[in-house]
Amino acid sequence: MTKRTRVGIIGAGYISDWHADAISATPQAELTCVVDTNLAAAQSFANARGITAFGSVQDMVAANAADAVHVLTPPEYHRAVAEECIESVLHVLVEKPVALSTSDVETMVKAAKDKQVQFAAGHNFLGLPSYRRLKSLVADGKMGAVSTAEINWCFPLGPLRSGPYGIWLMRETRNLLQELGPHLFAFMQDLFGDVEILHLQTSNEIVLPGGETRPQGWRILARAGGVDVTLNLALVETYDDRSVVLRGSSAMARLDYAKDTLVVSGVNTADLVMNPLRDALGQSVSHLREGMVNAARQLTSLNQKSPYGLSFRGMCEEVYTALAEGRPLDARFDGDSAVKVMRAIDEALALLPERPVLVRPKGTPQPTALVIGGTGFIGRALTRRLAKNGTHVRVLSRGKTGPFDDIADKVETVAVSLRDQDALEAAMQGITHVYHLAKSEDDTWEAALENDVAVTERIAHAVLNAGVERLVYTGTIASYDLSDPQVTITEQSGFGADLENRNIYARSKAECEARLMALHRDRGLPVTIARPGIVVGAGGPLQHWGIGRWHGAGAVKIWGHGENILPFVLIDDVADGLILMAHSDAALGESFNLIGEPMLSARGYFDAIHHKLGARIKVSSGQLGILYAADAMKFLLKTKVLRRRGLSRPSLRDWKSRAHFSPFDNRKPKEVLGWKPEPSKDGFIKTAITDAGLLGL
CATH class of the missing domain: 3.30.360.10 (Dihydrodipicolinate Reductase; domain 2)
Structure with a gap:
């Protein structure tokens, strides 16, 4: 019997699923563990696949959990992580780009040869x-x-x-x-x-x-x-x-x-x-x-052998067959090839013209507002609107950089883990208003409880301990049952009793709201909840998931027939609404649906894109019953055949809700806050489409 190589994944981000599926499909390999400095993310990934989670390479090595690893961290960490694994006599496959320079790749390849372990480059399409x-x-x-x-x-x-x-x-x-x-x-x-x-x-x-x-x-x-x-x-x-x-x-x-x-x-x-x-x-x-x-x-x-999935399978098959047979790795993936590829990229980059250095404005921000998720679509608009209004802002981000260099005298970006209670409280010192816009993308309910719900509760407790005047939390209209065109949605509309059968994002946001309101009642948490509609405008994507399922830039299958008016809202109107909510005494303990005036259906939206931008996007209706049936079949196959755990059970009402059949009554934010969303259809189209840069041209 051929010996199987035990394989660990380092880095539990998006690409890790593709590697994990390919490893699991390779007879000569066995997926045994995952490593991520975010142990909760590693645990979530591990639970879904029945493997072991570690918070560091050192812990994985100490447990003797793997013979080989796939290094899937951000590129700036590839060399350090790969060399740590090579030093522990582990075979390594490094996702592209293998490193940031030719010399780095050469050093890694030499280290692997010295330790007599296999070094593979993640050039999967080969x-x-x-x-x-x-x-x-x-x-x-x-x-x-x-x-x-x-x-x-x-x-x-x-x-x-x-x-x-x-x-x-x-x-x-x-x-x-x-x-x-x-x-x-x-x-x-x-x-x-x-x-x-x-x-x-x-x-x-x-x-x-x-x-x-x-x-x-x-x-x-x-x-x-x-x-x-x-x-x-x-x-x-x-x-x-x-x-x-x-x-x-x-x-x-x-x-x-x-x-x-x-x-x-x-x-x-x-x-x-x-x-x-x-x-x-x-x-x-x-x-x-x-x-x-x-x-x-x-x-x-x-559907496990999509072209992209096949590319990873072909790569893994060669990598682990070579190990099993004790032969050299094919030149497509070996270290010498990785060096040559990186050298050619370096030569090309040497011809890249020097670019002007942006001069940052002088001055030190004195922030009184904290935006969590400030580098996202809504967060960027909110931060800029606050700065324009004279409010200095502290933005919490995964990194120390953000898209605010031109207003660096009014905005500071700090890297704080949302899992660190003390760091959150420290970041809130001197802050009067906190805007929580962060969200997580989770495949299982257990992951959502850890990555979204627990994080939101942690932020709320930090707000209480730091004496912040107001927490503004962004939920989602997706938590509503929007399947019935005869039911008008207001802030008094409930989310329904069957949230466990809704998609994980909608369910998680609803759970966050419930726990925040419980803290408001029990401990006086000064919270206000916003539920933005389908947000559009400059800085937003053409391929908006709230409208339909996209098949490239030129085709979309809209949710439902596409004739009903959608709850669009302009990005700048959302930013204005969030600021009004933070400063209105009447908004304390209340929720507001930030929905613009009734303007366009899905088909009307794409007709306007064609008229204003000249791009005729192919639009087809999504038969929601068929989409639900297909989703139910996938759920059955994933849970019974592929043994995936913690997945959300499909629901026909959930699919109908994606079409936004139910209309909204947006009077409350206008009457209570004095909110003034764009009233003109022509003005809406100009901002949402004509001037939004949707095509990148």
């Missing part, structure tokens, strides 16, 4: 079945002599337009290429050999909150193994084209690595009349074959 076929075509000479190649990453990058801006990817211009470039450079290096960078050009700069700019277009010219290569990155709201196009003397091949399809167009010997027909028919047959193979694969695997 594990796709379609890529292996493309590489074979080139190696076997079936493409003829390849003269040119074009490698494209044309895919919207949401953080450029709507944040979060404090994540590593967004902190510096060079980070964009270090994060996305490895996919393109790994293809080039593996197909053709060592790379020479000839030219780099950036374009379509976008101004970030705070005044810095980032390019949304990148074009790099290179030469590798005698082949002229063009690399293109387009990060605006564009059609998804993540492809590798090779032109040889005998054929042209197009690999769509986002869809795992490979279409080859070869020359034929038919006469001039039949040649175009044979060429077109050949391509049609290729497209049909690729589509049917992918559809059958996903259907028979319960």
